[in-house]
Amino acid sequence: MKRKVKEWLEDGTVDLFLGYRMNCGHPLPHCFTKEEIDDVEHLLVSRTRYSLEKIATHLAKRDPELKIGLLARDCNQRAINVLTIWHQLDKDKIFALNVNCCPSPIKPQADCSYMSGEQTSSYKVQVGIDNLMDIEKADDFSDQEKNVRWMYEFQKCLKCYGCRNICPVCFCAECTLEHKDLIGPGRLPPQIPIFHLVRAAHMAGRCIDCGLCEDACPMDIPLRLLYRKVGEIVKNVFDYNTGESSEQSPLSLLGEKVSLSLKPM
Ligand code: SF4
Ligand code: SF4
Ligand code: SF4
Known part of the structure; x- marks a missing residue:
């Protein structure tokens, strides 16, 4: 995955890549760029979830020509699809690197294990x-x-x-x-x-x-x-x-x- 991100940044497939890295002990969203390509070694694939596509939407609004790569779990990918339909993202400028967050490949909607197991009071x-x-x-x-x-x-x-x-x-x-x-x-x-x-x-x-x-x-x-x-x-x-x-x-x-x-x- 890190190799792929580096490849995309180096060959210009994307101008930046949205993922996660540890910051002050927390896995937080991070924007990886060609200028700081060695940082890609810190790219994190964990259970961290954040709407990276929301950040992508803000960036695309500021610069519609920007080619944006991002880590995408199933839910991120569904959001990208919706944002494309609603013309908030241009599908030719979004490059998702799919992450399998569940045991099976892209799982059906509403079948996320993220919330399970927590007791309600x-x-x-x-x-x-x-x-x-x-x-x-x-x-x-x-x-x-x-x-x-x-x-x-x-x-x-x-x-x-x-x-x-x-x-x-x-x-x-x-x-x-x-x-x-x-x-x-x-x-x-x-x-x-x-x-x-x-x-x-x-x-x-x-x-x-x-x-x-x-x-x-x-x-x-x-x-x-x-x-x-x-x-x-x-x-x-x-x-x-x-x-x-x-x-x-x-x-x-x-x-x-x-x-x-x-x-x-
Ligand atoms: S308290 Fe909960 S439902 Fe109400 S605005 Fe805040 S996040 Fe939304
Ligand atoms: S569950 Fe639906 S309403 Fe809630 S943050 Fe996700 S997309 Fe938005
Ligand atoms: S969809 Fe509704 S709740 Fe969400 S930003 Fe738009 S107006 Fe606000």
């Missing part, structure tokens, strides 16, 4: 939403209980925006979550459930189930499950697997559905 099981719950189980609650449990989770929100800031597919120049007419400023928790439902709606056809938002959330709100539910609806209604391909836009599928539904009987 019992109060969440009793009154909130267990972060490890699957969609079917969360759907089994009555409507009233669902409402009470989700509102319990949402009211813990600190409005820190950590979930949005870490999210690889939150790239909007102006974020609705900061629009004062929709989400009133100066309130904690933010207006619920609107704050969370707005973001959930925006994740339709975008969320690639990386789980970083939930990792970032200081209040342990089960965001991944919420957006998985959104992804399930998108899959059921539009037969669209978010992030599976960089060719198929959810919008074109929506167009097909609309035109189909408008066909005369």
Whole structure:
């Protein structure tokens, strides 16, 4: 892998390579360049996860001609696909070096082992939403209980925006979550459930189930499950697997559905 990165930098395939290296005892994102090619020896492949593609999006915005290489786990690759569809990355200028983070080759969506094995505290099981719950189980609650449990989770929100800031597919120049007419400023928790439902709606056809938002959330709100539910609806209604391909836009599928539904009987 290090050899490949050096090769790409030296022959000009990429202008820079985004990966990880140890910094002050922590594995942190690092930008490897041809000028400091020996640093590539410090390239790290560990369980570290960060949205390198989000950094790539920022860099591409500043210089659209930049050729960017990056380490890509399955979730990174799905995000790259989505960002390509939404014209945030140019697929001719992005070079992913795929890392197999799980025992099998590129695993299907929503099959990440990263979150497994962590115990959820019992109060969440009793009154909130267990972060490890699957969609079917969360759907089994009555409507009233669902409402009470989700509102319990949402009211813990600190409005820190950590979930949005870490999210690889939150790239909007102006974020609705900061629009004062929709989400009133100066309130904690933010207006619920609107704050969370707005973001959930925006994740339709975008969320690639990386789980970083939930990792970032200081209040342990089960965001991944919420957006998985959104992804399930998108899959059921539009037969669209978010992030599976960089060719198929959810919008074109929506167009097909609309035109189909408008066909005369
Ligand atoms: S799981 Fe969270 S951070 Fe990852 S793409 Fe979905 S909303 Fe964004
Ligand atoms: S929360 Fe919605 S508006 Fe804000 S950056 Fe994400 S997708 Fe854009
Ligand atoms: S990271 Fe958690 S606490 Fe912060 S805004 Fe998002 S949901 Fe709220």
